[in-house]
Amino acid sequence: MAKDWLELRQHADTGIETIRAHFEGHAYDPHWHDSYLVGMTLTGTQQFQCRRERHRSTPGDAFLLEPGEIHDGDAPVMGGFTYLTFYLDERWLGQTLRGLYESVPDSYSLHFSHTIAREPQLVRAIAGTFTALHNDEMRIVQQSNMDALLSQLTYHCQWRKRLPAQRQSAAIAHRAREYLHAHMGDNLGLDDLARETGTDRFTLTRCFKREFHLTPHAWLIQLRLAHARAMLAQGEQPASVAAALGFADQSHLGRWFVRVYRLTPAHYRRLCTNLPDDARK
Template sequence: MAGHNWIDLAQDADTGIETLRAHFEGHAYDPHWHDSFLVGVTEQGVQQFNCRRSRHHSTPGQVFLLEPGEIHDGDAPHEDGFTYRMLYLDPAWLQREITAVFEQAPTNSQLSFTQTLTDDPQLAQATSQAFQSLHTGELRIVRQSALDQLLERLTGQLQWRKRYHEDPRLPWAAHKAREYLHAHLHQDIGLDELAFACGVDRFRLTRAFKSAFGLPPHAYLVQLRLARARHLLAKGEVPADVATALGFSDQSHLGRWFVRAYGLTPAAYRKRCSNVPDSQPLA
């Protein structure tokens, strides 16, 4: 990590929720996405990021909310950088817990945040308290109480939206390409192969895919592999094995992409999530 950047990451054993506190100066991370719901609070400075085709500026006390799959980046527009704390909430866990509040989810629906940034001070406090109790390993009853308070405040920022197997607003070819990438994420896929599977030429496919999902197919495939790498590393798998399993050329190749997206190395992420001792250099 460059300059005075730092990251402090942990994972709660009971819920699987990751907690992260970090500070960045200048460029923080490249466009990427997570398969978790992100709930965070900016502590210091201004956090600038692009999401939902808009540029946002999160200032101290503001809560930022991102859904699984939402592409976002991060930069510090001022010299003193920014500091934030974040919770990564597993979608299955959140939906299970939140249905106790909403009673019953509408048919064929999924959870969605109503906005990306909010000035709700009670939600900011609940987020910070949940972070603190999980990150420091408080008693189970304390952690559960803090999460209940967070869920209670979070309901004001959540809604149910209709779930589509194929979103009619997006081109069919883009959906087909995304399905193909998910099914073959371990393979060395070429654009010609992908275009042939979708029945269009690669130029039209690239334009349609980027319009639909915000990234060209090759960048989406990298993000897909990185999301899978996080899961494997958190389970304690060795970075070199993860790199091989997911189609990266070697451990260094995985490491370069991982740092650009998440700000820390695969080995460091593995160590902090799984508490498995390092048996090899960081990469």
């Protein structure tokens, strides 16, 4: 833990977070993001579970994760690993890349073809974009690098037709997820979700795990953490964020935040806003 380090910056114009970090041993617990994650391994070996597979990313490898994809992270060999990454808003990336194709129906959604990509041109585009954003270079440099990255990503994307919500299991899971979104700060029980979806607790949990690979409770924690990041980045105090999102108290939020992001909420807030701990909006 003492040798671990993390640099995080939030780009002023776009809000894109850029992260460069080094971890040895266990890096972070299973979690998901509400954005597309694009990055590359700089040194060492990064190991993580995603899409029901164990992946290893070594220097020069790009890694591409979609919103909602559960992944963890650890260093399987001595010396740990160093990587850089940034998050791209789901709606923005889908709309932008859609414009690079001749015709993509609205009923199709954007997916990455592979989790690990060993393509030098893509890796160079990721490195260039990261450097331009992280170092806040001239806007024309930032935008040129971003356009080059988007062009490279088209070779690693595919459009899939969204599955119709006719399957009963998927329909139950998605209704439960929508309810969790709408009531994320409430003290919900499985009975509440079962009643909302017209089923029993056991069927609900089985359907939810089949669709999202997490129990409703574990998924709700991840949802709250994703919203906590957004609120902290806007300058909200950790205590008020914890209260708004249904955490028992600030310590409860802090324990989960560190497990998943390896930062305290207060530290993350400072990195995004440069506000001191006692500043309030």
